[in-house]
Amino acid sequence: MRQRDLDSLGALFLIPLLVGCAASHPAAPSPMPAQLRAAPPQVLALELRATGVQVYECRPSQGDPARFDWLLKAPEAELSDHAGKPVGRHFAGPTWEATDGSKVVGEVVARDSGPDPAAIPWLLLRATTASGSGVFAQTQSIQRLHTVGGKAPAEGCSQSQNGTQLRVPYSADYLFYR
Numbered sequence: 509m510r511q512r513d514l515d516s517l518g519a520l521f522l523i524p525l526l527v528g529c530a531a532s533h534p535a536a537p538s539p540m541p542a543q544l545r546a547a548p549p550q551v552l553a554l555e556l557r558a559t560g561v562q563v564y565e566c567r568p569s570q571g572d573p574a575r576f577d578w579l580l581k582a583p584e585a586e587l588s589d590h591a592g593k594p595v596g597r598h599f600a601g602p603t604w605e606a607t608d609g610s611k612v613v614g615e616v617v618a619r620d621s622g623p624d625p626a627a628i629p630w631l632l633l634r635a636t637t638a639s640g641s642g643v644f645a646q647t648q649s650i651q652r653l654h655t656v657g658g659k660a661p662a663e664g665c666s667q668s669q670n671g672t673q674l675r676v677p678y679s680a681d682y683l684f685y686r
Contacts, residue, residue, distance in 0.1 A: 541620040544632040546649040550685040554643055558598050558682055560585025561675040562628060562658040566665035576667055578660035578674055587682070595643070602633065604650070604682065610640030612647040612684070628658035628678060649685040656680070 546552075564578035582600035589595050596606035605611045614633030622630040631652040638647045658678025665672065 540653075541630065543618040544620055544630055544651055544653075546632070546651065546683075546685040550648050552683055553647070553686040554684040556587040556589060556595055556682050556684070557679065558583075558585035558587055559679045560598065560677075562660070562678050564660045564674045564676065566669040566672045566674070568670070576665045576670060578665055580660070581673065583678075584675075585678070585680075598682070604644060604684075606640075606643045608640065608642030610638070610642030610644040612638045612644040612650065614650050622653075622655055624655065626657070626659060627655040628652075628680070630655060644684065646686040647684045651683040651685075652680050653683065654681045 561584050563581045563584060565581045566576055567579045569575040569577045583598050583602060585598040586594060587596045587598055587604065587606075594607065596604060598604050601613045603611060603613045612635050614635050616631050617634045618632040620630045622628075629652075631650075633650040633652070635647045635649065638645055656679045658676050658680075660674065660676060665674075
């Protein structure tokens with residue numbers, strides 16, 4: 509075989525490999541909706557991944573007591589850093605508590621449906637209290653982004669399910685600003 513033939517043959521194998529590599533990279537994250545941006549001069553202090561469940565409870569609808577809906581009771585999730593090291597937990601309040609004992613409680617100030625209609629919304633929360641001297645001590649704002657899953661069933665529930673709990677798996681990125 510001539511060198512030119514070998515070069516052409518090599519290119520035939522290289523092109524699909526390069527195309528495959530380019531296709532295997534994850535898509536860029538969706539842009540940040542303006543209403544979810546932390547207020548200046550706050551700066552990003554910590555980014556954690558939450559993996560757990562959103563706990564819903566079947567209750568009478570507030571608008572129509574004859575109808576029943578799945579209402580959010582609380583999140584239950586483990587928090588980890590980018591390396592997968594456990595950092596704390598996320599639970600009712602909404603509250604984030606680190607293994608160092610620091611804690612922050614927030615309240616929703618803005619929401620965006622996010623790019624995935626099957627996932628819980630993206631949020632901006634304002635810290636109402638922050639305690640301890642660890643990673644959450646100076647937190648002023650929290651963003652919930654890149655959500656996967658966590659939504660209650662759209663069809664609701666029935667009176668026979670009143671008080672029943674449903675645990676829906678979810679994951680999200682939480683960004684903490686000081």
